Amino acid sequence: MARSTFAQLLVTQLRDLGVERIFGVVGDSLNPVVDAVRTTEGIEWVHVRNEEAGAFAAGAEARLTGKLAVCAGSCGPGNTHLIQGLFDAHRDGAPVLAIASHIPSGNIGTGFFQETHPEILFRECSHFCEMVNSGPQGATLLHIAVQTAIAKQGVSVMVLPGDVADEEVDVPQRCELATDLGRVQPAAAPVGRLAELIDEADTVTLFTGAGVRDAREEVLELADRIKSPIGHAFGGKEVMQYDNPFDVGMSGLLGYGACYEAMHEADLVILLGTDFPYSEFLPGGDTKRAPRIVQIDADASRLGRRAPLDLAIHGDVGLTLQAVLPLLTREKSPRFLHRQLKDHHKALTGAVSAYTKNVEKMTPIHPEFVAATLDDLADEDAVFTVDTGMCNVWGARYITPNGKRRLFGSWHHGSMANALPQAIGASMAFPDRQVISMSGDGGLGMLMGELLTVKLHDLNTKILVFNNSSLGMVKLEMLVEGLPDHGTDHEDVDYAAIARGVGIGAVRITDPKTLKKQLAAALATPGPMLIDVVTDPDALSMPPKISAQQIRGFATASTKIVLGGGVGKMLGMASANLRNMPR
Numbered sequence: 001m002a003r004s005t006f007a008q009l010l011v012t013q014l015r016d017l018g019v020e021r022i023f024g025v026v027g028d029s030l031n032p033v034v035d036a037v038r039t040t041e042g043i044e045w046v047h048v049r050n051e052e053a054g055a056f057a058a059g060a061e062a063r064l065t066g067k068l069a070v071c072a073g074s075c076g077p078g079n080t081h082l083i084q085g086l087f088d089a090h091r092d093g094a095p096v097l098a099i100a101s102h103i104p105s106g107n108i109g110t111g112f113f114q115e116t117h118p119e120i121l122f123r124e125c126s127h128f129c130e131m132v133n134s135g136p137q138g139a140t141l142l143h144i145a146v147q148t149a150i151a152k153q154g155v156s157v158m159v160l161p162g163d164v165a166d167e168e169v170d171v172p173q174r175c176e177l178a179t180d181l182g183r184v185q186p187a188a189a190p191v192g193r194l195a196e197l198i199d200e201a202d203t204v205t206l207f208t209g210a211g212v213r214d215a216r217e218e219v220l221e222l223a224d225r226i227k228s229p230i231g232h233a234f235g236g237k238e239v240m241q242y243d244n245p246f247d248v249g250m251s252g253l254l255g256y257g258a259c260y261e262a263m264h265e266a267d268l269v270i271l272l273g274t275d276f277p278y279s280e281f282l283p284g285g286d287t288k289r290a291p292r293i294v295q296i297d298a299d300a301s302r303l304g305r306r307a308p309l310d311l312a313i314h315g316d317v318g319l320t321l322q323a324v325l326p327l328l329t330r331e332k333s334p335r336f337l338h339r340q341l342k343d344h345h346k347a348l349t350g351a352v353s354a355y356t357k358n359v360e361k362m363t364p365i366h367p368e369f370v371a372a373t374l375d376d377l378a379d380e381d382a383v384f385t386v387d388t389g390m391c392n393v394w395g396a397r398y399i400t401p402n403g404k405r406r407l408f409g410s411w412h413h414g415s416m417a418n419a420l421p422q423a424i425g426a427s428m429a430f431p432d433r434q435v436i437s438m439s440g441d442g443g444l445g446m447l448m449g450e451l452l453t454v455k456l457h458d459l460n461t462k463i464l465v466f467n468n469s470s471l472g473m474v475k476l477e478m479l480v481e482g483l484p485d486h487g488t489d490h491e492d493v494d495y496a497a498i499a500r501g502v503g504i505g506a507v508r509i510t511d512p513k514t515l516k517k518q519l520a521a522a523l524a525t526p527g528p529m530l531i532d533v534v535t536d537p538d539a540l541s542m543p544p545k546i547s548a549q550q551i552r553g554f555a556t557a558s559t560k561i562v563l564g565g566g567v568g569k570m571l572g573m574a575s576a577n578l579r580n581m582p583r
Helices: 005-016 028-037 053-065 083-089 134-152 189-198 216-226 234-240 261-264 316-325 333-354 367-377 390-398 421-427 441-446 450-456 472-480 495-501 511-522 568-578
Strands: 004-005 022-026 044-047 069-071 096-102 128-131 156-163 168-170 202-207 230-232 246-249 267-270 292-299 311-314 381-387 406-409 435-440 463-465 506-508 529-536
Touching: 004 005, 004 189, 005 028, 005 134, 022 028, 022 053, 022 216, 028 096, 044 390, 044 450, 053 069, 053 083, 053 096, 053 234, 083 096, 083 156, 096 134, 134 292, 156 246, 156 463, 189 267, 189 292, 189 311, 189 316, 189 463, 202 216, 202 234, 216 234, 216 246, 216 316, 216 390, 230 234, 230 261, 230 406, 234 390, 234 529, 246 261, 246 333, 246 390, 261 333, 261 367, 292 316, 311 506, 316 441, 316 463, 367 390, 381 421, 381 511, 390 435, 390 472, 406 421, 406 511, 421 435, 421 441, 421 450, 435 441, 441 463, 450 463, 463 495, 463 511, 495 506, 506 511, 511 529
Parallel strands: 022 044, 022 069, 069 096, 096 156, 128 156, 202 230, 202 267, 230 246, 267 292, 292 311, 381 406, 381 435, 435 463, 463 529, 506 529
Antiparallel strands: 004 168
């Protein structure tokens, strides 16, 4: 039987499983793995400037491709840097393998230089985390780690002491992985009860999340059958917003339109493939007329953890809706749907008029105008990554999905500085596709070293910086709590000059009249480009007509009006839906 080092076996088997790259920073305990990558065709080492960015990049690659992605960190500080990006990947269901190298095995437990206990450290952000104690054991653990990351859609961590990586092992016969995962078929009894609840209800609202990605047609068919409005969380935006005659917008901190009202005024709310965390925006016992709530999810652990349920269904959303549709018997009046569509249109009209009047003439440039212009100019299949904070607002309000575009950020972990490293992962996976990082100046400043990564690998990444010299979302949070903002503002920084200093093409935009022309030219420039747009830090100041009582905390429906800022092309879609209603 052939022999090799365990590091060589690890890298070769990852290559054979379809892994094309490993994101990381080289370091002594990791050197055997890096050298194995050097000598193995078909897999590359992607040098990043911080292991955190490598984990973010791997998570983005996994989310876009649906395949296993890999990152690595050397012992001690090297692998502890991974934790932020791994939490993000794990909570968003991205299959990622992290190789956390370790000090020499004989020194573990002695307080050796750079000693940590990674198998304890990463336990909360992984489905599998074990230390490799020998080369032969490592071959078994590799299979388990990869299969677990794929099966459970999350992170697996292999803790690898440097001396074990160098250990010679027999090359085992390859063991096939299950990568084409099945779908969860719901039990018949709860499906029957769901049909009864739908038939009993006069009015129904559907609320969708990322779990409807493969069930869009079934959701639309159910909405048409029962005359139901469809709302969505941010995770469901790119799947359900476009070409949807039942759309009533989004709920939550960034919400818009009539989604909140549609959920609270219905007799029955059906949560479809969503783990929407903000329970205060869901109907509950604090209302005079609480709707019944049904939740459908392929992950049974999510059922009922956000709101008390009248029915919980463990099953794939598409399969569940296929099963329930033939059981429905009652025709529904469209009056509730039509009223919600009208309210949705009215809400969007108000938001647009409040935030877009004469915006082309206002300086500093309104960030809403920047995002709307970007949406017009970006490719039909562009990938957008959005920083946590106000860039989430611009992504939610202005980037128009169409079934080809992708839009994501740090949806569940809410980490700053995610957009640029996620864009790096997207650009590595799809070098010929337009990838746009919608970065806040706070987020870019936190991991600005990754500009060097973009330059080193000559990535076709466009970095659009909303440069308002402020941590805008934190500032708004302080204001709505009645606190004076403090520590949120800082001196203006010319990020375009910094980008040029590292060899990246850049443009700084300060005049709204030239925004469209300069932005179009920057997006059309091959290779990396940083677009530094100086935006208004007060763009989301609260309208004076909102009372202090209404804005107290984020847990009120009126707060989502505060996070207004216009709604892009959604008003046009809402108008079209009204026109399509029978008279």
